[in-house]
Amino acid sequence: MATFGNYSVHSKDCTPLNRPAMPQSLTIRKIEGKPGQVYYPLQLNDVPKPVPGPGELLVKIHAAALNHRDFFIRQHLYPGISFTNPLLCDGCQTASSLLNKLVILTPCLGWESDVDGPEDVTKYAMIGSSERTPLGAAQDYILVREEEVALCPSHLSPVEGAALPLVGLTGWRAFVTKSGNAKAGRNILVTGIGGGVALQVLQIGVAMGANIYVTSGNEAKIEKAVRLGAKGGFNYKSEGGEKKLQKMLPSGRPYLDAVIDGAGGDIVPKASRILKQGGVICCYGMTVAPKLDFPMVAVLKQIDLRGSSAGSRSELKAFLEFVGENKIRPVISRTVKGLDNIDAINGLFEDMKFGKQFGKLIIEVDPTLSGAKL
Numbered sequence: 001m002a003t004f005g006n007y008s009v010h011s012k013d014c015t016p017l018n019r020p021a022m023p024q025s026l027t028i029r030k031i032e033g034k035p036g037q038v039y040y041p042l043q044l045n046d047v048p049k050p051v052p053g054p055g056e057l058l059v060k061i062h063a064a065a066l067n068h069r070d071f072f073i074r075q076h077l078y079p080g081i082s083f084t085n086p087l088l089c090d091g092c093q094t095a096s097s098l099l100n101k102l103v104i105l106t107p108c109l110g111w112e113s114d115v116d117g118p119e120d121v122t123k124y125a126m127i128g129s130s131e132r133t134p135l136g137a138a139q140d141y142i143l144v145r146e147e148e149v150a151l152c153p154s155h156l157s158p159v160e161g162a163a164l165p166l167v168g169l170t171g172w173r174a175f176v177t178k179s180g181n182a183k184a185g186r187n188i189l190v191t192g193i194g195g196g197v198a199l200q201v202l203q204i205g206v207a208m209g210a211n212i213y214v215t216s217g218n219e220a221k222i223e224k225a226v227r228l229g230a231k232g233g234f235n236y237k238s239e240g241g242e243k244k245l246q247k248m249l250p251s252g253r254p255y256l257d258a259v260i261d262g263a264g265g266d267i268v269p270k271a272s273r274i275l276k277q278g279g280v281i282c283c284y285g286m287t288v289a290p291k292l293d294f295p296m297v298a299v300l301k302q303i304d305l306r307g308s309s310a311g312s313r314s315e316l317k318a319f320l321e322f323v324g325e326n327k328i329r330p331v332i333s334r335t336v337k338g339l340d341n342i343d344a345i346n347g348l349f350e351d352m353k354f355g356k357q358f359g360k361l362i363i364e365v366d367p368t369l370s371g372a373k374l
Contacts, residue, residue, distance in 0.1 A: 022046040025086040025139035026127060026339050028074060035076040040199050042076075042342050048141040057095045057144050059103060063162035063335075064137035065090035066361040067196065068287065071352050074128050088363075092152055092161030093142070102158060103149040104320070105142070106313055107166040109133055113314035115177060116119025126166075126310065137162075138339060140365060150317055151323035163330035163360035164323065166310060167196030172319040173311035174260050174284045175201045181258040181280060184209030187249055189259045191267065193233065194221040196359045197284060199262050199331050202230055204319075207326040213245055213256075221358055228331070246274050255279070263288040267339035268305065269295045278302045284309060331359030337367040 025047050028040035031097040052058045070087055072078045089107040094100050110123035118124035125132035128348065135142060152161040172196070179285065182205070192200045193214035206229035207211040207278040214225045214233035222233040232248040234241040255276040261267045264286030271281055272295070281303060294305065322328075334351065336344035341363075 005204065010102045020351055021030070023049050023140035024339050025136070026088075026345070027086055027136075027138075028081075028083055030083045033076070038076050040074045040076070042345060043089075044340055044342065045137065049141055052143055055146055057103075057149060059093040059095045059142055059144060059147055059149065060102075060140060061091045061093040061137060062158035062364070062366045063092050063138060064088045064363050064365055065162045065165075065196075066348055066352060066363075067166050068285070068352065069126070069166070070128065071349055074160060074349065076189070080131040082131045085129055085131075085134045086138040086142075087129050088137040089126055090162050090165045090167075091137030091365075092143070092164075093156045095149065100264070102152040102156075102161060104152050104161050104165050104316075105135075105137055105144065106150065106314075106316060107146045107169060108310045109135070109148060111310075111312040113312050117311075119313075138363065138365075140339070147313070150313075150320055153320055155327055156329065159332060159335060159362050159364060162362055163196070163332055164200075164320070165316065168200045168319050168323070168330070169311045169316045170284050170309065171200035171204060171260070172322075173315050174282045174308040175204055175258075176318075177311065177315060178308045179258045179260060179280050179282045180304050182208055182210065185211065185253070186257040187211045187213065187253055187255065189213045189215070189245070189256050189271065190230075191259065191261045191263050192287070193225045193230070194218065194355070195262060196330075196360050197262055198260075199225075199228075199359060203328050203330070204322065205295045206230075207322070207328060211250065213248060218355070224358055242273050249274075250327060258282065260284070262286075264292055265289045266280055266293050268292055268298050268303065272298045272301055272303055275301065278304065280304045280306060282306045282308050333357035333359035333361055335362040335364050337364045339363065339365055 025045045027043050029043040037268035073081050091105040095103050109125045111118040127133055127135040188210050190198050192198050193216045201210050211231045214230050215236045216222050234244045256274050258280040259271045261283045265288035308349045351357045
């Protein structure tokens, strides 16, 4: 163990301290390496229990979820990363000052309700290993402003609540706010099924009565999506996937209305072949390539490309209300128990690296409460 100021830093094989257990946080440790080549190790820290001030809530975190953002942070492929502030932007916890109610962290700070984007981009920040805010979900306790939490839908456990915030908010904004096609009977293609955002869009769309179609490089994931309500899908690694999809579309509406995409790459030329005139491609991420090919055929077909990201507090509230009304349960791929379970947490990151997951990857920060409804 080494001590740095108020923090005691442990390796994964440290021996217990001869004193009452302190709250812990999980950060990344800086090592030398170029962005994209480095892979920062996880580091467990003993930290003081925070004391709330005026307008602040002290919340005890029960479960926290990984996102691709965290994998990118460990490779220094994300701007403004911090080596002292805790990882993860998704968390579900109880707030004693709210009668021990289960609440969900707002993953983005400084964005109230403007549909165009944060009201003041200089105050906008996403929590978790960020230089812009000390907040992060990978810790036992966290202090937040009262307005930066939302009530968890009452039918969900803490693990399920932790699976919702960033992917649900991102999916809601891309599909409901931005695409203009979150309606019954619309034909929607969701790429990369198995990822958290794609699964949330699938669940939202099914609940709204839309016809959701999916892509994946894994046939088993397509089959699982169909069991969740998707109308069909195709393996993007196979030839002629777009033609296969076209045959699945209803005869009375033989085209796509919109594509909700998190991959980028060549999605525009491929999707343009089966999108309607004036169809929409809403892109919330670019995991395949950081650029999009926008050919002339898309211009002539009046294809509308819309960028999207996470969203506002009002969008998160609307999403959570929808989840509660429709009794949606997020898909959980795998959980591990304890912030100090470093090997197992690294295993979750490996699942993400190789695309093994179907649903969210969760750390049960407090295993005694995280798996059951309060």
